[in-house]
Amino acid sequence: MADVDTDTLQRWLRVFAASVAEHKDELTALDAAIGDADHGANMDRGMQAVVDGLAATPADPAALFKQTGMTLVKSVGGASGPLYGTLFLRMAPATGGAASLDPETFAKALRAGLEGVVARGKAEVGEKTMVDALTPALDALDAALGSGQSLADALRAASAAADEGRDGTTPIVARKGRASYLGERSAGHQDPGATSAALLVAAAATAVAEQGAA
Amino acid sequence: MADVDTDTLQRWLRVFAASVAEHKDELTALDAAIGDADHGANMDRGMQAVVDGLAATPADPAALFKQTGMTLVKSVGGASGPLYGTLFLRMAPATGGAASLDPETFAKALRAGLEGVVARGKAEVGEKTMVDALTPALDALDAALGSGQSLADALRAASAAADEGRDGTTPIVARKGRASYLGERSAGHQDPGATSAALLVAAAATAVAEQGAA
Amino acid sequence: MKKLLNDPANLVAESLRGVERAHPELRVDHENRIVYRADAPVSGKVGLLSGGGSGHEPAHAGFVGPGMLDAVCAGEVFTSPVPDQMTEATKKIDGGAGVLHLVWNYTGDVMNFDMAAELAAAETDTEVQAVVMNDDVAVEDSLFTAGRRGTGAAIAVEKIVGAAAEQGRSLSELADLARRVNDSSRSMGMALTSCTVPAKGSPTFDLPDDEIEIGIGIHGEPGRRRVPLASAHDIAEMLVDPILADRDFTGGEGVFVFVNGMGATPNLELYLMYNEIAALLDKAGIVPVRTLVGPYVTSLDMAGCLVSITRFDDEMLRLWDAPVATSGLRWGM
Amino acid sequence: MKKLLNDPANLVAESLRGVERAHPELRVDHENRIVYRADAPVSGKVGLLSGGGSGHEPAHAGFVGPGMLDAVCAGEVFTSPVPDQMTEATKKIDGGAGVLHLVWNYTGDVMNFDMAAELAAAETDTEVQAVVMNDDVAVEDSLFTAGRRGTGAAIAVEKIVGAAAEQGRSLSELADLARRVNDSSRSMGMALTSCTVPAKGSPTFDLPDDEIEIGIGIHGEPGRRRVPLASAHDIAEMLVDPILADRDFTGGEGVFVFVNGMGATPNLELYLMYNEIAALLDKAGIVPVRTLVGPYVTSLDMAGCLVSITRFDDEMLRLWDAPVATSGLRWGM
Numbered sequence A, B: 001m002a003d004v005d006t007d008t009l010q011r012w013l014r015v016f017a018a019s020v021a022e023h024k025d026e027l028t029a030l031d032a033a034i035g036d037a038d039h040g041a042n043m044d045r046g047m048q049a050v051v052d053g054l055a056a057t058p059a060d061p062a063a064l065f066k067q068t069g070m071t072l073v074k075s076v077g078g079a080s081g082p083l084y085g086t087l088f089l090r091m092a093p094a095t096g097g098a099a100s101l102d103p104e105t106f107a108k109a110l111r112a113g114l115e116g117v118v119a120r121g122k123a124e125v126g127e128k129t130m131v132d133a134l135t136p137a138l139d140a141l142d143a144a145l146g147s148g149q150s151l152a153d154a155l156r157a158a159s160a161a162a163d164e165g166r167d168g169t170t171p172i173v174a175r176k177g178r179a180s181y182l183g184e185r186s187a188g189h190q191d192p193g194a195t196s197a198a199l200l201v202a203a204a205a206t207a208v209a210e211q212g213a214a
Numbered sequence C, D: 001m002k003k004l005l006n007d008p009a010n011l012v013a014e015s016l017r018g019v020e021r022a023h024p025e026l027r028v029d030h031e032n033r034i035v036y037r038a039d040a041p042v043s044g045k046v047g048l049l050s051g052g053g054s055g056h057e058p059a060h061a062g063f064v065g066p067g068m069l070d071a072v073c074a075g076e077v078f079t080s081p082v083p084d085q086m087t088e089a090t091k092k093i094d095g096g097a098g099v100l101h102l103v104w105n106y107t108g109d110v111m112n113f114d115m116a117a118e119l120a121a122a123e124t125d126t127e128v129q130a131v132v133m134n135d136d137v138a139v140e141d142s143l144f145t146a147g148r149r150g151t152g153a154a155i156a157v158e159k160i161v162g163a164a165a166e167q168g169r170s171l172s173e174l175a176d177l178a179r180r181v182n183d184s185s186r187s188m189g190m191a192l193t194s195c196t197v198p199a200k201g202s203p204t205f206d207l208p209d210d211e212i213e214i215g216i217g218i219h220g221e222p223g224r225r226r227v228p229l230a231s232a233h234d235i236a237e238m239l240v241d242p243i244l245a246d247r248d249f250t251g252g253e254g255v256f257v258f259v260n261g262m263g264a265t266p267n268l269e270l271y272l273m274y275n276e277i278a279a280l281l282d283k284a285g286i287v288p289v290r291t292l293v294g295p296y297v298t299s300l301d302m303a304g305c306l307v308s309i310t311r312f313d314d315e316m317l318r319l320w321d322a323p324v325a326t327s328g329l330r331w332g333m
């Protein structure tokens, strides 16, 4: 299978944007329960801006990630803006300037992005945030690639792990983000950021699978 | 039949107060439709204050009317306070200081009260106010007394006329009071003040009938 | 009904206790429900008295203080205060130069203030004059009806006449000025929702989710007509057009524009409304020189707004800018 | 949803147009959604920057002006603004003495201000310091969580530090002062109703007619716990007791008490609440020396209130009383 090219990466962003738009009301409803009812609007605004900027996208993955990160930082605001923004901004240098990314580099870049999220937001696994979806997803990705699976298969595994991580946020009493203000009352609700993060991983799986199929 | 004594006049006020209390929510609901939703509370506050003052009531009708009028002016506020207050204040001098009132004097006093209401509020018949209940009531009272009926019977006729006048306010487009702000939209709603005024006349009929019966 | 209160019957009384505790610069006569300046009566100054039903806060007590009113009487919620209160307040603020009653045009307020003036004339030798404020264009201006309501104009009248009173002007000069400001003002309001009068405990009227009331007053009463929910742009037209049709606002020093929130409408929306209103005024060649945006004359928890426009001459502008120190309006001191 | 707007997506932008038109003493950078003093940067003065999501009006733009903030950044409704806005605002108000970021403690706001400070450090040589305001006792004060929310204390912090900045104090002195005022402040809020975020179009949470939320923030989020509807007297206890349990408020010059309306709660009720609160403070031997009652930090159309208490020392009291001229708070000028 070919490396991940910028076409695929763009498709990833488009699929993610479409998926956020589709789940906008759900994300907002989840945020209304334990936050301030804006996560759907925030992510949708940001990903629309990202997609609007794609026409002018420069050729290499690092530039694409940087532009995506900067657009998210500029247009989202709230907690998710700096976090998703940082994720993409940190992916850029991890590509080493390659024109297309082999599976390991792609995984390394994602890992660097997650580390950026953790550095920015200081959340550990189990605190009811997007980290709870991203961490098991990247662990699953590494494990699958390590055991020789294709990137498409590995991303499918990552997406399943992200979904599981997302589902796992429900019983947690939040310690980070707005949901932490609710104390015990935050338990029993699925985290909106973990939900959008699972969509992000699922979008990567979809985009790469399509590249494989094409 | 005996003249109307202060006991009966006090009973009139008590019956009216009880009747206002009973119809408080109805009066307020009527006022909510074409006014500001306070007529029941206003009249109830005022008549409670009147009844509370009755223990200390001086002996003659003029003093009773004056005290009632002043209490209403002091405690009701809004449009109905000065109007009902003036009604009773103007009844006082019309009694000529009598210790009890013969039917003609009682009717004359009521007429003086109505004239006070009209002088204060400048409403004519047909403008959708309490005047639309009081005017036909006093006309009917005079007519019945003129044709030799007892005061009890005459007040029953007056009460029926007041009810009719009250009902007649429904189709009217208001020209006075808060309902006038609604323009054409005031049509189709019964006037709250005409409704309480009809209760006032009915209370007089009840009180005098009880004196007759006693 | 969900409100911050103990017993609806004590709401006004307990709230006035809070006003007294929060504002050492004010005095409260609890028996008569009068809020007045701690330094009243100001010797040689005409005393300015207003007031009305409660539920319009900051109006009325929020406008008592140097440069504005000397006292207000507080009635029950949406119910005019009674003559005794006004007579007592008139005595408290009579500094020897007479007292001006600034009366919001509602049948109840007018009758109670009339009776108060009669009582004051009988009991004291305080000279009293009254000016009735009636600026609401939703209602036809007619001699045969209760006439137009007093709504937003009161802010301009009370502020401007308050400043002039501090200069030591005479009672009749101030009454003339009050009439001039009132005559220069027109207002029109709308409601998105009804309010809930505490003693009633449920909304005064039901308004479907897709309808609004145009031409409301300030007592939670229904408006002149009910129309489908519209954009801020269209609502601005529904409010501004009848105001401009009723009076010429060009010339002079420009206009004072007051965008009043009815209670539950965020300033975020009021400023957006002002943006629409200012554009309409632009188009009509009318120049705003002063603005006030926020909840100043409310109807409890009603959502909606009221637009009030006053044509300023140079004297009115100068007096508007003069120092004022009340809890509702304050600058220059 | 019934609001005065055209398109929810343009609400903030159009409202800022209205702010610009209504306030000639302010400037608005529409691209960056910055509201700033017309005379910015004030040479030699430390610039004060705050801001946050929209929907809290008068906070934040209502506190820009001489004696208070130099600029604020406006985010979407209840959404922190973004770093570019803050960096741009920092540049606009840098009068050569540095810029202090006064940050309301919410994860989003803190991260965005952090990134802005990093950007400013990279792009300019403006010295930037940040103080995070976190006064809300409903939330446990812990290093392992997002910590306490910034709510009512911001008014005291921004006013007092604003006055000190006008005196020409240094950036670190002002940062210390901001921390001192914040440390001296505690707050607790409650909601009678939810609010409706325009982009969502329906209430954030459902609250039955006989229940209230205790321990809310200012973003229409549910509170710490839900309890049966209670009297103002009992609600005052639920708010004041945890505040007093968290800090000593005796001594000094007394306290500043701020009774903030969440948006749809009439001042009539807020003053009644103040009456209850003042009685509780009396009992605890705590002396209010300054008060502020009204809607200053709102959550759109939420009904409810937030109580904030700051222990004043003599310097804080003096600076609180110093002149300020913003559309939200004004006196002495």
Ligand SMILES: Nc1ncnc2c1ncn2[C@@H]1O[C@H](COP(=O)(O)OP(=O)(O)O)[C@@H](O)[C@H]1O
Residues within 6 Å of the ligand: A031, A035, A036, A038, A039, A042, A043, A077, A078, A079, A080, A081, A083, A117, A120, A121, A122, A123, A128, A129, A130, A131, A176, A177, A178, A191, A192, A193, A194, D078, D079, D080, D107, D108, D109
């Ligand atoms: N410190 C943090 N670390 C990682 N993720 C966080 C953190 N704080 C919040 N989040 C994520 O952000 C999501 C909320 O995003 P959003 O609603 O857009 O922002 P805001 O909370 O500012 O309104 C949460 O559901 C959570 O997943």
Ligand SMILES: Nc1ncnc2c1ncn2[C@@H]1O[C@H](COP(=O)(O)OP(=O)(O)O)[C@@H](O)[C@H]1O
Residues within 6 Å of the ligand: B031, B035, B036, B038, B039, B042, B043, B077, B078, B079, B080, B081, B083, B117, B120, B121, B122, B123, B128, B129, B130, B131, B176, B177, B178, B191, B192, B193, B194, C078, C079, C080, C107, C108, C109
């Ligand atoms: N000018 C008037 N003359 C006679 N009656 C009037 C006049 N104006 C109002 N009313 C009566 O007063 C009633 C309203 O009383 P109320 O609700 O207590 O006072 P308010 O209108 O001040 O709230 C009306 O229904 C009407 O019958």
Ligand SMILES: [Mg+2]
Residues within 6 Å of the ligand: A031, A035, A036, A037, A038, A039, A078, A178
């Ligand atoms: Mg959110």
Ligand SMILES: [Mg+2]
Residues within 6 Å of the ligand: B031, B035, B036, B037, B038, B039, B078, B178
């Ligand atoms: Mg009424």
Ligand SMILES: [Mg+2]
Residues within 6 Å of the ligand: B036, B038, B078, B079, C053, C078, C079, C080, C108
């Ligand atoms: Mg009334």
Ligand SMILES: [Mg+2]
Residues within 6 Å of the ligand: A036, A038, A078, A079, D053, D078, D079, D080, D108
């Ligand atoms: Mg948010």
